[in-house]
Amino acid sequence: MPRFYLTTAIDYANGDPHLGHALEKVGADAIARYHRLAGFDVHFCTGMDEHGQKVAQTAAARDVDPQAFVDRIAGRFRETWERLAVSFDQFVRTTDPAHKSGVRALIRRIADTSPGDFYEKAYEGWYCVGCELFKRDDEIVDGHCALHPTRTLEWTEERNFFFRLSKYAGFLRQLFADRPDFLAPESRRNEVLSLIERGLDDISISRARLSWAIPFPLAASDGVAQGTWVWFDALPNYLTATGYPGAGWKERWPAQLHVIGKDITRLHAVIWPAMLQAAEIALPGRVWAHGFVQLAGERFSKSAGVKLELGEAIDRYGADAFRYFLLREVPFDADGNFSFERFDERYHADLANAFGNLASRVIAMVERYRGGVVPRAPRTGLDADDHASIAAYHAAMDGTNGYLLHEGLKHIWACVQRGNEYVDRRAPWRQARDPVLAADLDETLGALVRQLARLAVLVQPFMPGKAAELWSQLGGPGAVADQRFAALATLDPAGWKVAKGAPLFPKPEG
RNA sequence: GGCUGGGUAGCUCAGCUGGUUAGAGCACGGCACUCAUAAUGCCGGGGUCGACGGUUCGAGUCCGUCCCCAGCUACCA
Numbered sequence: 001m002p003r004f005y006l007t008t009a010i011d012y013a014n015g016d017p018h019l020g021h022a023l024e025k026v027g028a029d030a031i032a033r034y035h036r037l038a039g040f041d042v043h044f045c046t047g048m049d050e051h052g053q054k055v056a057q058t059a060a061a062r063d064v065d066p067q068a069f070v071d072r073i074a075g076r077f078r079e080t081w082e083r084l085a086v087s088f089d090q091f092v093r094t095t096d097p098a099h100k101s102g103v104r105a106l107i108r109r110i111a112d113t114s115p116g117d118f119y120e121k122a123y124e125g126w127y128c129v130g131c132e133l134f135k136r137d138d139e140i141v142d143g144h145c146a147l148h149p150t151r152t153l154e155w156t157e158e159r160n161f162f163f164r165l166s167k168y169a170g171f172l173r174q175l176f177a178d179r180p181d182f183l184a185p186e187s188r189r190n191e192v193l194s195l196i197e198r199g200l201d202d203i204s205i206s207r208a209r210l211s212w213a214i215p216f217p218l219a220a221s222d223g224v225a226q227g228t229w230v231w232f233d234a235l236p237n238y239l240t241a242t243g244y245p246g247a248g249w250k251e252r253w254p255a256q257l258h259v260i261g262k263d264i265t266r267l268h269a270v271i272w273p274a275m276l277q278a279a280e281i282a283l284p285g286r287v288w289a290h291g292f293v294q295l296a297g298e299r300f301s302k303s304a305g306v307k308l309e310l311g312e313a314i315d316r317y318g319a320d321a322f323r324y325f326l327l328r329e330v331p332f333d334a335d336g337n338f339s340f341e342r343f344d345e346r347y348h349a350d351l352a353n354a355f356g357n358l359a360s361r362v363i364a365m366v367e368r369y370r371g372g373v374v375p376r377a378p379r380t381g382l383d384a385d386d387h388a389s390i391a392a393y394h395a396a397m398d399g400t401n402g403y404l405l406h407e408g409l410k411h412i413w414a415c416v417q418r419g420n421e422y423v424d425r426r427a428p429w430r431q432a433r434d435p436v437l438a439a440d441l442d443e444t445l446g447a448l449v450r451q452l453a454r455l456a457v458l459v460q461p462f463m464p465g466k467a468a469e470l471w472s473q474l475g476g477p478g479a480v481a482d483q484r485f486a487a488l489a490t491l492d493p494a495g496w497k498v499a500k501g502a503p504l505f506p507k508p509e510g
Numbered sequence: 511g512g513c514u515g516g517g518u519a520g521c522u523c524a525g526c527u528g529g530u531u532a533g534a535g536c537a538c539g540g541c542a543c544u545c546a547u548a549a550u551g552c553c554g555g556g557g558u559c560g561a562c563g564g565u566u567c568g569a570g571u572c573c574g575u576c577c578c579c580a581g582c583u584a585c586c587a
Contacts, residue, residue, distance in 0.1 A: 187515060191582050194513065198583075262581080329522080335580075342521080342536090349536060353549055361546030368545075410535090417535095424551040429544065503547045 004040035006032055006257040007238045009264060010047040010092065013073040014054050017080045018310055019326075019338060020261070023293050026323045027332055028259040029086045030405050033461035034397050038485050043252060045241045046081065047092035048074045049234045051227075056212035066212050070095060080310065084319050085464050092241045094214075094233055102240030103233060104217040106279055109245070111218060114278040117164045120221060123204070127156035159222050161206040163231075168274035169200050175273060181286060183269045184402045185333040188262060188289040192269045203271065205229045235272045239281070254282040257399070262289040288403050291335040293326070316340070317347050320463035321505065324351060324409070327462055332405040348507065350413060355455075356505035358419050359470055362448045363500045369432045370445060374475070376494040377446020382422050386451060387489065389414045393458060394485070405462075412458050419451050449474060449493045457483045457491075466504055473501050 008028045011021050025046060032044040050070040059069035074093055081088060092099060111118055125134045128145035134156070145153060173196055175182060176189070183189045206216040206226035213227030220226055238258065242249040260268050268287045276283050314322045325343050328350070330336030366374060389411045396407035422444075431441040453474055460467035460480050471480035475496035483491075 187581080190514065195582075266582090331523090337522085345521090345536060352547060357547055357549045359546095361549075363546090365545050413535090420550055421552095423545075424543070427543080427545085432545085505547080507547060 001039065001041040003043070003252070003256070004032075004035045005043045005045070005242075005252050005255045006035075006259060007044075007241070007255055008046040009258075009260045010049040010094065010234060010237050011077060012052075012054075013048050013050045013070040013077075014058055016073070016310075017077050019293050019295065019313070021077070022080070022084060022310060023326050023330060024259060024261060024290060025081055025086045025088075026084055026326055027290055027403070027405055029084075029088075030323075030327060030461040031257070031259065031397075031403055032087060033464060033481075034408075036481070037457065037460060037483060038398065043090065044088050045090040045092060045238070046086070046088045047090070047237060047241075048077060048094065049230075049237075050074070050093055050095045051213045051233055052230060053210065053212070067095060083314065084323065087464070090241055092237045094237060098243070099237060099240045100214045102244050103214050103228060103236050105245040106236050106239065106275075107217050107228070107232060109281075110275070110278045113280050117167065117278045118161050118205075118218060119164065120159050121162050121204075122157055122159050124155065124157040126153040128153055158208045159220050159224065160204045160208070160229075161216060161218060161220070161226060162202045163205045163275070163278075165200050165203050165271065165274055168277060169196055171277055172196050172200075172270060172273060175283070182273075182283075183265070183287045183289070185289065188265045188269070192265060195266065195270065200270065203231060205232050231267065231271050232275070235267060235275065238284070239276075254284050256285040258284055258287045259403075260287060260289055262291055265289045286399070290332050290403075291330065293330050293338050294335055295338055313338075313340075313343070316343065317351075317505070318465075320466045321347055321351055324463055327405045328409045330406070332403055347505065351505040352503070352507050354413065354416050354420065355459075356503055358416055358423070359452055359473065359504055360500070361423060362419075362445070362452055363473055363498045365428055365432075366445050366449060366498045367500055369428070369441060372498050374449045374493045374496045374498060375442035375446050377443045377450075379450075380443060380447045382418065382447045382451060385418055386415050386454065389418075390454070390458065390488065397461075409462060412455065415451065415455060415458075419448060419455075422451075423448065446494060449496070449498070450491065453491055453493045453496075454488055456480050457485070457488060469501065469504060472499075474498055 006028060008024055011017070028044070028046070032042050036042045048070065050073075055070060056066050059066040062069065070093070074091075078091060094100075107118075123134070126145075127134050128151060145151060176193055176196070180189075183192060205228070206220075207213070207229050208220075208224045208226055210227030210229070213229075214233055216226035216228045218226075236244075238255055239249075239253060242252040244253065258268055265287070268289075273283050316322070325346050326338070328346060329338070329342060366372060392414075393408050393411040395401055396404040396411065426440075426444040428441055428444045431437040431444060452470065453476055456467045456470040456474065456476065457480060459470075460483075464481065467480045474493060475498050476493065477496075
């Protein structure tokens with residue numbers, strides 16, 4: 001069975017999960033579930049980035065131990081993803097002992113494999129004891145730190161380790177030439193290409209005085225202990241999650257796909273490949289940079305003040321509808337908007353009226369006209385037309401053209417629309433009135449249940465809960481999650497016993 | 511400041527190498543149907559295609575200038 005190891009970005013443990021985090025996790029989950037249905041042996045990894053000055057400061061401000069603080073945040077993220085049915089197989093945390101030792105092993109390996117890629121350099125500047133940070137000129141007001149005007153700034157020198165990123169410009173240029181699909185969508189790829197052409201600077205990768213960090217494994221010449229700076233701490237999580245450098249890590253690595261936000265493209269498409277190359281470790285297959293959700297047209301990000309209670313949005317119609325809305329409304333290769341007005345519209349139009357009601361009317365007619373048993377029936381034009389839509393669905397979902405989840409949903413809904421048209425055109429209630437038309441009625445109902453069974457599978461990556469409900473109402477064997485796309489063309493529900501349940505997408509009264 | 515992408519119906523968008531009356535979904539209006547969550551199907555109204563100028567027999571579709579939005583990036587501080 002082909003393997004498919006995919007990851008999401010790990011989120012910074014400095015606040016609660018929000019809509020932006022949710023888009024990425026839900027999108028990656030749809031990709032993961034899609035690949036399971038396509039027959040891949042999927043490993044889906046997500047997690048938390050828990051070190052750094054900000055975390056330490058926030059924890060201190062609340063008078064708690066940093067580890068206790070991140071434990072609590074990580075718990076809230078996990079709970080949120082579970083509530084959203086994100087089917088991760090692994091939840092990595094950068095404070096995990098295994099991650100920490102993996103990072104140190106990776107750094108030592110680079111030092112061994114590519115001696116000279118790490119070097120020490122002195123850095124000097126104004127240091128604020130209050131912030132425990134060097135300050136840029138624009139952060140200094142009247143000779144004092146803007147945040148700590150009562151403290152005096154100290155002109156300080158410290159030695160840090162640097163990574164010779166500049167050395168890898170040629171390698172990266174070659175990488176992007178050889179593997180045009182390494183980074184997508186194309187707009188992101190072009191940005192990174194121009195970045196590389198402009199030239200790359202070496203990056204600083206350790207900090208003295210950084211206490212809440214993985215101890216940097218190489219000794220500085222001045223004897224001052226260094227903490228590992230973010231690049232070499234967070235990025236390797238994808239690798240350490242495989243157990244690196246322990247036995248068996250190569251069975252999972254390299255990852256087939258990193259799903260990230262467009263704001264961290266540079267880290268994943270430039271720094272990360274260079275790090276791996278320096279260690280002579282295989283590169284991941286692809287990096288996919290999704291866009292952002294905006295709220296009422298305003299930029300929504302970890303630091304922005306624009307907020308929306310995630311719980312409130314999920315509670316409105318449930319996790320499945322929330323997942324559907326996000327992935328349908330926000331193009332997965334660009335930005336999109338979230339609004340409750342739009343959410344309500346789509347819930348009613350797409351889910352309740354079109355999809356839910358199609359299931360409802362078809363199942364009701366099978367019960368009423370055929371005692372609940374799906375009649376044996378020949379294939380029809382409905383099947384043929386649907387298969388064209390299904391081909392388009394795969395083209396949007398399987399990665400060959402990127403991961404255009406919104407397009408995938410669009411093609412599923414073309415089937416839904418076709419199903420409703422078919423019902424009206426065939427008018428099974430009329431066929432039911434005339435015994436001479438019994439075979440026609442069988443054909444109509446058989447075609448429709450066949451379509452619903454297909455739809456349950458196609459929609460499963462997006463709405464796993466509702467897909468299972470529908471599958472169960474149809475009387476399908478086993479679990480919908482265990483179905484395979486390959487078997488869809490020959491899927492035949494003849495003989496299944498349907499049982500109409502509660503509406504799939506009930507409308508709130510009023 | 512530079513670079514990239516974009517500005518098309520109320521909303522979200524499609525319109526390939528220029529060619530008859532500019533399309534889809536949602537929203538809105540009318541008709542049909544009654545199996546269904548008063549759901550569905552059909553028909554329809556609605557757009558100076560960011561602005562101005564140009565090329566052409568003919569331009570959302572090409573060229574120039576400008577305005578606006580988003581992203582990447584630089585410099586100053």
